[in-house]
Amino acid sequence: MKALRLLTLALVAFALSAVLSPRAEAQSKCTGKFVNPITDVCWSCLFPLSVGGLKIWPSNRPDTDNPNLPVCACGSPVPRIGIAAGFWEPVRLADVSTKPWCFVNLGGTKISPGFDIGQGQLSGPSLTGGNGANTSKWHVHWYVYPLLYWMEILADFACFEQSSFDIAYMTEVDPLWQDDSLTALINPEAVLFSSPIAQAACAGDCIASTAKLPLDATFWCAGCQGPMYPVNGNIAASIGHVQASRLALARFAFKIHREGLAWGTMGSKGLCNKYPMPVLKKQQYRVQMTNPIPTVSGKAACSPLGASTMPPQAGRSYPVKGEDMGYLVWRKRNCCVL
Incomplete structure (x- = not known):
């Protein structure tokens, strides 16, 4: 009888491992694809x-x-006269994933250093103050991606x-991204x-x-996504993958501006040179999804930081492989064309 009981337990354990292992493997598998600079942008x-205050190529x-x-003037001691141009430039690419070392925009490649560091997570509802709340922890990889310069769309446009x-940046090795106390x-x-x-x-920032x-x-708000603080990937109210990942990306943008790794490029101050922007001006950026589903059309395809993720063009996720x-990050640039 005892032997039969042990055999039954062994069979149950084997069956559970056969069912749960593929699911666990699927959850930890990094997914994604390379960004096509023609069709995915x-x-x-x-x-x-x-040009100046006049829009020579308008948009909705x-x-x-x-x-x-x-007209603008830059340089010293003798300033040079130029034309004040304004445009939006795709300059950065970002992976945002709960799986550490998951390079989404590099074909879903997982490049692990071989040691346990920077673990992400996505937790189900837990009772917090009597209400159910999902939490998640995201990591960001930040790529230098000056697409217009590579494609030589305007070869002489300096x-x-x-x-x-x-x-340029991987949050897995940044202790300030892991812990709320260190982030302070x-x-x-x-x-x-x-x-x-x-x-x-x-709420007003969300509407605007x-x-x-x-x-x-x-500046302490990330619009509809939630609060900008703490400036790390710990999302206390995770409603969905799109909302939580965009909030983590907005916080990362704030973080690198605070650390002096990203500067201001918009407005009259940016005509001649980039300038320090320790407090992020959210209007400087637009965000376009490239994975899992590229958003290439519609007004919400490249929406500002903090915009609602309800419109279908803002991006969507799906289970397991999505x-x-x-994200492709667009940056507003005002420049004096000399």
């Missing part, structure tokens, strides 16, 4: 194109304020960022904006981001 996101997408005068492809070292002001009144202002452009004055997200 929303080329209409390049517009509007402006919202635009930031441009310098009023079409305003394009001229650099080669590179993996670069955003100590977060305690000032944790009150319900400050968070209520994020979806209708037109985010409110730069409410849970690792990739």
Whole structure:
């Protein structure tokens, strides 16, 4: 009888391992595909194109304020006269995944260093204050991706960022991205904006981001996605993969601006040179999904930081093979063409 019981337990354990192992393997498998620079890019996101305050190539997408005068001057001691141009440039590519070392936009390749570091997670509902809440932890890989310069669309246009492809940042090796307490070292002001009144202002930022452009004055908000603080990948209210991944990406953009790794390029201050922007101006960026489903058409295809993810053009995820997200980041550039 005892032998029969042991045999039964062994068979049950074998059956459970056969059922659960493929699922666990599927959940940990990195998925994605290489970005096709022709078919996977929303080329209409390049517009509007402006000279001074005049839009010479208009668009139905919202635009930031441009310098009023079409003429600008840069250089010293003798300034050179140029034309004040404004456009949107695809400059960065980002992987956003709960699976560490998952390079989504490099074909879903998982390049592990061989040691346990930077683990992500996606947890189901847990009772917090009597309400069910999902939590998640995301990692970001930041690529230098100056697409317009590579494709030589305007070969003599010196305003394009001229650099080669590179993996510029991986959050798995950043201790400030892992722990909320360490993150406070670069955003100590977060305690000032944790009150319900400050968070209520994020509703206005959500509406503004979806209708037109985010409110730069409410820098502690990431619009409809949630609070900007803490500036790491720990998402306390994870509603879905698209919402949570876009929030992690917005926080990462804030983080690299705070650390001086990204600078301002829009407005009159950016005509001659990039300038420090320790507090992110959210209006400077648009985000377009490249993985799992590229969004290449529609007004919401490259929406601002904090915009609602409800429109279908904003991006979608699906189970198993569509849970690792990739984004193309568009940056507003005002430049004095000399």
